[in-house]
Amino acid sequence: MAMRDLVNENICRLKPYVPGKPIEEVKREFGITCSIVKMASNENPLGPSPKALAAMKEALEQVALYPDGKCFTLTQELARFWGCTEDELLIGNGSDEIIHNLGVTFLSPGDEIIQGDPSFSQYETSATLCNSGCVMVPLKNFTFDLDAMADAITDKTRMIYVTNPNNPTGTMVTKQDVERFMARLPERVIVVFDEAYYEYVENPDYPNTYDYVKAGANVIILRTFSKAYGLAGLRIGYAIGKAELIECLNQVRQPFCVNSVAQAGALASLRDPDQVSRSRRVNSEGKQYLYQEFDKMRLPYAPTEANFIFLDIKTDCRPVFTEMLKRGVIIRTGDIFGYPNFIRVTIGTAEENARFIETLKEVLK
Numbered sequence: 001m002a003m004r005d006l007v008n009e010n011i012c013r014l015k016p017y018v019p020g021k022p023i024e025e026v027k028r029e030f031g032i033t034c035s036i037v038k039m040a041s042n043e044n045p046l047g048p049s050p051k052a053l054a055a056m057k058e059a060l061e062q063v064a065l066y067p068d069g070k071c072f073t074l075t076q077e078l079a080r081f082w083g084c085t086e087d088e089l090l091i092g093n094g095s096d097e098i099i100h101n102l103g104v105t106f107l108s109p110g111d112e113i114i115q116g117d118p119s120f121s122q123y124e125t126s127a128t129l130c131n132s133g134c135v136m137v138p139l140k141n142f143t144f145d146l147d148a149m150a151d152a153i154t155d156k157t158r159m160i161y162v163t164n165p166n167n168p169t170g171t172m173v174t175k176q177d178v179e180r181f182m183a184r185l186p187e188r189v190i191v192v193f194d195e196a197y198y199e200y201v202e203n204p205d206y207p208n209t210y211d212y213v214k215a216g217a218n219v220i221i222l223r224t225f226s227k228a229y230g231l232a233g234l235r236i237g238y239a240i241g242k243a244e245l246i247e248c249l250n251q252v253r254q255p256f257c258v259n260s261v262a263q264a265g266a267l268a269s270l271r272d273p274d275q276v277s278r279s280r281r282v283n284s285e286g287k288q289y290l291y292q293e294f295d296k297m298r299l300p301y302a303p304t305e306a307n308f309i310f311l312d313i314k315t316d317c318r319p320v321f322t323e324m325l326k327r328g329v330i331i332r333t334g335d336i337f338g339y340p341n342f343i344r345v346t347i348g349t350a351e352e353n354a355r356f357i358e359t360l361k362e363v364l365k
């Protein structure tokens, strides 16, 4: 009997996730002994808050016990932090888990989601698992085309993902764009604003999407501790949304989806305002440096509001990627997003950015 006959047919339709290459794998594959910089997965080069590290060490003493399944204290503090109510909050094992559960909770076979193209791959995965379709609306000028996304709504549309800033392009839709879009939305459609890179945004026209939750719209906002808070390895993210939607998501989640060390780390880093301000500053300085270098090299890029830049290297990205790996610099290729002449690079520390530029120049020569 073929394996395909045993497996749920939705699983057979899944496209495998392509992660950034881990440092250890590059060391193994290329026998590299020099230091390796990973600028491939939009992680925080500064790491977590020292206060979070201390809290996590303390939390290790308690790992024989199950975690608080409701994340009571963290939920309470997040509600205070954002000025929302506790029943508008859901904490998950990374926003990845919440995206998975959004599909399980709200999609039935034959439904459709709408997303931008290219954008984050997990929306489609979650829809495919639920035997639902995924309508891809091409970006315009590397940016979500919300007018075209509203045009794409049909009776089958159940959920729309607005990734703001978008991954892999780093671009953002404005308050005015979102206002126009929301005005066209049928009530039965849930809008998910994925704001994983929220803390890095500098543009004052960024929308306050919680206003839509307050106004009673079917809106869910996704945020994460993986980026500006530097806790990607712990897997902790959260949703803020209409209480009735959050209640449904709560029924679907695993009882202990967020481990106790992650809860302690997230809580302590939320209480440390320096973590986000330092990360924003270093990111902003790194962005300006990289922009200047790209301009000098005459390489076009999409304007970013996140901690990564989508860059046109004007040549096939695959050999460039491999040559950079051999020199200990890990980046992400654009071909997986449909842009074979692009790379996506995470903004690093000043030292990492300089090493990346030096290596890119050497490889492109």
Ligand SMILES: Cc1ncc(COP(=O)(O)O)c(C=O)c1O
Residues within 6 Å of the ligand: 041, 042, 093, 094, 095, 096, 097, 120, 163, 166, 167, 194, 196, 223, 224, 225, 226, 232, 235, 236, 237
């Ligand atoms: C747009 C977007 N959403 C969600 C995620 C997943 O974040 P988390 O680490 O919270 O699962 C990522 C991770 O790269 C992302 O880029």
